[in-house]
Amino acid sequence: MSRHLLQIEGMYPPAIAEMLDLAESYVLLNRSGKTQRDLLRGRTLINLFFEDSTRTRTSFELAGKRLGADVINMSVASSSVNKGETLLDTAATLNAMHCDLLVIRHGESGAPALLAQKVDASVINAGDGTHEHPTQALLDALTIRRRKGRLEGLTIAICGDVLHSRVARSNIHLLTTLGSRVRVVGPPTLIPTEAARLGVEVFHDMREGLQGADIVMMLRLQKERMTRGLVPSAREFFRFYGLDAEKLAYAKPDALVMHPGPMNRGVEIASAVADDPVRSLIREQVEMGVAVRMAVLDILARRNRPNV
């Protein structure tokens, strides 16, 4: 068992199930309004964010605090320190501070793995470049499992900018590991050329891709993709790959809609779908995020210092 959570790829089903099962209990705890502040008392959690993020950072902060950890946020998104060289200087600093849990988001794929080689703390990847975002995949799986009762055998369509999405990669690894049938849907310029090798089915026509799906998972499309010419315009993207009621109708009648946030309304998703109280799980994903992160912190803290 690794003391870090760097990626979903390579994780075995029991390890994933352990995290989801524990998270399930934290959902109940959170809903009851209680906390478990003795669990991580005296432990230090540092949120080290080299990229801006409100949602993920807040979620980790809340998770740490509900378990009693001392939480410190270090935001280093400004460009002068956003250099890899300081990454290892940062590692030395963190070791000197005796940090127990280190949550890192970085714009470069592999940055958390590099840091994990140099720090004593348990490293949790909160998103690295276009590589992985493991806690997002865990919270998505928990959300689906609670609503559908299972993951095995479900058809899940991941739609949009798969090429640049760490959320997509982590979800593909996790869902295929647990027996879901995963499809990726998007224009050829936003789907990795070797996508099929990851064990997914590739669709470029969204209606076909959504046919019979149990879950429609939308991805965020960054504006930069338009300026770099990967798609011609936001309106063209919405016309062919944006999720609206008409396209959603191709999925199963009880299909549910997810999005990791933040959403670009009218680009990858129509407001009417995103805000649909019956079909949209977007708010529930946020709630599950806190529970999943509590479970991850709990498990890793025990692995790193089992005797405390």
Next chain:
Amino acid sequence: MSDILFRTVRVIDPSQDLDLVGNFLVRNGRVADWGALVDTPDGAIEIDGTDCVLAPGLVDMRADLGEPGGDYRETIASAALAAAAGGITSVATLPDTRPAIDDPALVRQMRARGEETGSLSILPYAAVTRGCAGEEMAEIGLLREAGAVAFTDGARAIASARMMRLALAYARGFGATIVQHPEDPSLAAGGAATSGELATRLGLPSIPAAAEAILVARDIRLAELTGGTLHFAHVSTAEALDLIRTAKQRGLNITCDTAPPYFDLNETAIGAYRTYAKLSPPLRADSDRQAVVAALADGTIDAIASDHQPRDADDKRLPFAQAAAGGTGLATLLGVTLAQVHGGKLSMSQAIALLTSRPARILGSTAGTLQRGAPADLCLFHPERAWQVESGELPGQAQNTPFDGRAMEGKVIGTWKAGTRVFGA
């Protein structure tokens, strides 16, 4: 200077189709004679060559030695130590330094810097374009006169088809070769690994193998148009090698080299973001690696170069996409090449030709031969002796080897420059 007699050594010199076991005599720093009857003159040093191979000092046709401008990574003096340990006695140096080698005085200086080492001849490449910036042609005639062996913009591809056409045509008037880094810059921009499943899984920006073939195809066509002489450096893909093979069959003046990582490693060496295996061009799929091996065996590839690219630890201790590309290669050139001999893909004399006579011919150099009267630049190696590559323990300053931990079979015992021993006890 003492005379030297190598006793019962296997002498291999592909430049004269020589492969025999006997004695080999060096007098006054030059090759004197060889054969069973040659014996030790008075006062000569005798070296037992049993089970060893004596070959011409290796001619490495592509290396960056740090200077000028990159002294923190490597110096000519430190690279000369690594070269001597690798059996290399002549090296062609890349011109994309700081400043770029685009002035005749700099070409002369590089040659002089080589002579100062006493162990390594520097055969300088000069820039095709001023500052290797790809815009204005450098003074190819004057640079040639000053001693530039060929012309290249180093690690930068000559991107513009018009510039390439002009350079090939103009250089032809001086009998000069243009050496291209064959990688379409617009397809390669920002890329850190070869396109494929691994890059997708690691979330790394990637470079398609086609980026190489596209530039190779274009430049073959331009060489045909101009009648120029063209050499492709560190070719790494099956597709590009097929294009080169066909062009050679059509009689065009085209040659190419590769470097040990491209026939010894594949993309999986980058594993979990191992930046020492980040190279330019990137390590490819294993099918490409196998195609490189086949092209070495069938003669499509003319030379094996070290492609030595010294990097400082700080250049490499970075997230993968930000880390500098390039690996050291001087000390491992022979050992990795011999693996293809031990594996049965190349004969010993083929391997030595790829490291001596064939690159020398492309560079128009008189090095890489054991002809009587030639300066005694020699490499004595034991083809079976084992050692292990260990980053941190390699000769020379730069330690960024992509072969860290690799077991090697074949070790340099001694290196001589013009009859003077420059490596080995």
